[in-house]
Amino acid sequence: MVDKFVGTWKMISSENFDDYMKALGVGFATRQVGNRTKPSLIINMDDQGMICLKSQSTFKTVEVKFNLNEPFEETTADDRKTMTVFSLENCKLVQNQKWDGKETTIEREVTGDGKLIAKCMMGDVIAVRTYMKEV
Secondary structure, eight states: OGGGGOEEEEEEEEESHHHHHHHHTOOHHHHHHHHHOOOEEEEEEOTTSOEEEEEEOSSOEEEEEEOTTOOEEEEOTTOOEEEEEEEEETTEEEEEEEETTEEEEEEEEEOTTSEEEEEEEETTEEEEEEEEEOO
């Protein structure tokens, strides 16, 4: 099920990401960099089923390794310390982060036309980031 997510994905568009970062509490300077950065998303799985998700850009590279449905401590690209859990729900890779009484969810889905759509949700704020698979 995770196989369709495995690969290197290049960002082709990002909508409403500044508002999403504001909702997370990200400061102005970091948001400016975040809005200009077009990270690649690299997803791998090892023999034991552990998944590695790496967001790589000229600004910053962040990597998390996890097993599905097992909570772990994550330090995000904007330096939040969260309790994170990934799950597979309705063919989507769902990442839920909780910190300081707050919560955000990122749903990643591979569409029929081969794009990976990441929907970032914080309260009623939704950002959509679209990736194409590199060959």
